Amino acid sequence: xxxxxxxxxxxxxxxxxxxxxxxxxxxxxxxxxxxxxxxxxxxxxxxxxxxxxxxxxxxxxxxxxxxxxxxxxxxxxxxxxxxxxxxxxxxxxxxxxxxxxxxxxxxxxxxxxxxxxxxxxxxxxxxxxxxxxxxxxxxxxxxxxxxxxxxxxxxxxxxxxxxxxxxxxxxxxxxxxxxxxxxxxxxxxxxxxxxxxxxxxxxxxxxxxxxxxxxxxxxxxxxxxxxxxxxxxxxxxxxxxxxxxxxxxxxxxxxxxxxxxxxxxxxxxxxxxxxxxxxxxxxxxxxxxxxxxxxxxxxxxxxxx
Amino acid sequence: xxxxxxxxxxxxxxxxxxxxxxxxxxxxxxxxxxxxxxxxxxxxxxxxxxxxxxxxxxxxxxxxxxxxxxxxxxxxxxxxxxxxxxxxxxxxxxxxxxxxxxxxxxxxxxxxxxxxxxxxxxxxxxxxxxxxxxxxxxxxxxxxxxxxxxxxxxxxxxxxxxxxxxxxxxxxxxxxxxxxxxxxxxxxxxxxxxxxxxxxxxxxxxxxxxxxxxxxxxxxxxxxxxxxxxxxxxxxxxxxxxxxxxxxxxxxxxxxxxxxxxxxxxxxxxxxxxxxxxxxxxxxxxxxxxxxxxxxxxxxxxxxx
Numbered sequence: 316x317x318x319x320x321x322x323x324x325x326x327x328x329x330x331x332x333x334x335x336x337x338x339x340x341x342x343x344x345x346x347x348x349x350x351x352x353x354x355x356x357x358x359x360x361x362x363x364x365x366x367x368x369x370x371x372x373x374x375x376x377x378x379x380x381x382x383x384x385x386x387x388x389x390x391x392x393x394x395x396x397x398x399x400x401x402x403x404x405x406x407x408x409x410x411x412x413x414x415x416x417x418x419x420x421x422x423x424x425x426x427x428x429x430x431x432x433x434x435x436x437x438x439x440x441x442x443x444x445x446x447x448x449x450x451x452x453x454x455x456x457x458x459x460x461x462x463x464x465x466x467x468x469x470x471x472x473x474x475x476x477x478x479x480x481x482x483x484x485x486x487x488x489x490x491x492x493x494x495x496x497x498x499x500x501x502x503x504x505x506x507x508x509x510x511x512x513x514x515x516x517x518x519x520x521x522x523x524x525x526x527x528x529x530x531x532x533x534x535x536x537x538x539x540x541x542x543x544x545x546x547x548x549x550x551x552x553x554x555x556x557x558x559x560x561x562x563x564x565x566x567x568x569x570x571x572x573x574x575x576x577x578x579x580x581x582x583x584x585x586x587x588x589x590x591x592x593x594x595x596x597x598x599x600x601x602x603x604x605x606x607x608x609x610x611x612x613x614x615x616x617x618x619x620x
Numbered sequence: 621x622x623x624x625x626x627x628x629x630x631x632x633x634x635x636x637x638x639x640x641x642x643x644x645x646x647x648x649x650x651x652x653x654x655x656x657x658x659x660x661x662x663x664x665x666x667x668x669x670x671x672x673x674x675x676x677x678x679x680x681x682x683x684x685x686x687x688x689x690x691x692x693x694x695x696x697x698x699x700x701x702x703x704x705x706x707x708x709x710x711x712x713x714x715x716x717x718x719x720x721x722x723x724x725x726x727x728x729x730x731x732x733x734x735x736x737x738x739x740x741x742x743x744x745x746x747x748x749x750x751x752x753x754x755x756x757x758x759x760x761x762x763x764x765x766x767x768x769x770x771x772x773x774x775x776x777x778x779x780x781x782x783x784x785x786x787x788x789x790x791x792x793x794x795x796x797x798x799x800x801x802x803x804x805x806x807x808x809x810x811x812x813x814x815x816x817x818x819x820x821x822x823x824x825x826x827x828x829x830x831x832x833x834x835x836x837x838x839x840x841x842x843x844x845x846x847x848x849x850x851x852x853x854x855x856x857x858x859x860x861x862x863x864x865x866x867x868x869x870x871x872x873x874x875x876x877x878x879x880x881x882x883x884x885x886x887x888x889x890x891x892x893x894x895x896x897x898x899x900x901x902x903x904x905x906x907x908x909x910x911x912x913x914x915x916x917x918x919x920x921x922x923x924x925x
Contacts, residue, residue, distance in 0.1 A: 374750070447754065
């Protein structure tokens with residue numbers, strides 16, 4: 316059943332495809348949130364959060380990346396989406412598509428399994444296949460929403476809200492080595508749970524930053540039907556980053572972007588985990604995402620990867 | 621982040637890798653069944669069934685297969701595992717890894733979505749990535765166990781049981797065209813639910829036949845710590861198949877193999893869905909799977925695909 320793989324010339328814009336998918340998806344009984352937010356939300360004992368994410372060699376990490384970091388990132392990315400809803404992960408499923416003859420399969424499995432345990436999300440099932448292509452790990456997470464607050468969606472931002480971000484932004488990918496924080500971040504599960512504990516329904520909207528603050532702020536604005544305004548000088552910059560434009564543009568921060576009513580939180584502070592947070596802007600009536608000068612920032616960043 | 625994909629010479633035996641995974645997996649709190657059975661089983665309101673399965677171009681279907689059939693098979697395979705536990709599917713997550721520039725992404729999504737609806741398992745979330753490789757669909761299913769019977773495992777077969785199979789076996793893959801029943805089967809969800817309704821805890825063990833009756837019978841024997849004996853002349857053969865050896869060897873039947881105490885079911889019959897079943901053998905004290913002459917049949921069939 317082997318033949319030369321077909322190759323195609325025109326590349327589909329993934330954002331167009333995602334829009335198509337969101338438009339066509341009809342939500343069945345018990346489905347509260349379908350495609351388009353960080354996770355799907357379905358009715359269970361409590362609300363359940365469902366998420367799948369893929370990690371593809373050459374796309375999400377370079378060849379030669381240590382296997383332990385590949386496994387870690389494969390789990391951490393969908394867990395960041397669970398965090399973005401203020402949920403807790405329960406279980407993971409792992410599907411691995413291995414290059415034919417891949418010699419590190421056991422080491423990879425052990426690493427995936429180990430990181431599942433460390434992230435509080437045991438890998439309870441999986442599938443293995445081989446193919447003529449790069450290593451692919453597809454991780455599905457089954458989680459539960461915050462018991463009191465419920466799932467925190469992207470669409471809850473309200474005009475007048477303050478806009479916050481956890482941690483610091485920019486420079487998560489080291490172009491020289493391919494390494495960096497994009498491989499070693501810890502999903503903000505504890506931080507998100509604390510925010511939901513403290514703010515309750517004042518935690519209006521939340522998402523994780525995967526494709527860059529600019530483009531992700533645009534998504535928050537679109538989901539909530541509001542305008543997002545970010546003050547460049549307020550963006551907390553990662554060590555080595557001096558230009559806020561880079562923080563707007565770089566992807567893979569995996570920090571939390573969230574909104575709350577004015578005064579609900581101070582302009583900056585430190586969460587019990589030691590993670591700082593900072594107010595970086597506000598929500599207004601309108602549409603789109605701009606900086607304080609009115610410059611559009613919603614097109615800055617990666618397209619969906 | 622692109623470079624020439626590495627290729628490796630020695631091929632890992634997937635069955636060895638699966639054994640490694642099963643051995644290493646520690647079951648956390650709330651995990652009743654981990655890797656090694658048809659699905660994982662976790663504690664929820666009722667018992668939840670979790671399953672992920674991949675469909676890889678050139679491996680599970682040929683290039684040129686109609687997109688509707690690709691989508692159908694991608695969902696039907698993991699749903700067959702839900703059926704094998706007598707469960708019901710609730711929700712699906714779909715991860716697609718597309719060849720760069722793949723022109724049929726929307727059609728593929730629509731087909732996956734449509735088959736999810738038809739199989740009673742709406743696709744509530746997903747992920748898309750591209751790569752230099754074949755089309756891969758990874759489908760995760762969240763299901764629930766039968767309310768009264770609970771999940772029907774592979775390890776419940778008892779000495780003295782009769783061994784049954786649904787439908788007919790062999791020839792699901794047409795070597796000339798690449799088409800056939802492996803693309804068009806309907807997961808035996810209704811049949812399995814009926815068996816659990818009628819037999820209750822007399823439905824001792826069940827699995828689906830994906831890799832061939834011979835090798836799968838060997839797995840049932842190993843899981844249950846028993847000997848499986850199959851009478852070749854009793855194996856129901858698909859149209860066009862005349863040699864029981866072919867039915868023992870061919871994979872991708874996606875029929876149910878199950879055991880029940882003597883007398884619990886007649887030697888053959890038809891379930892309310894119109895699907896026939898037939899007794900094909902029995903369970904004895906011992907180990908392994910043989911035909912009535914004592915010939916080992918457990919090595920007949922595909923290795924894990």
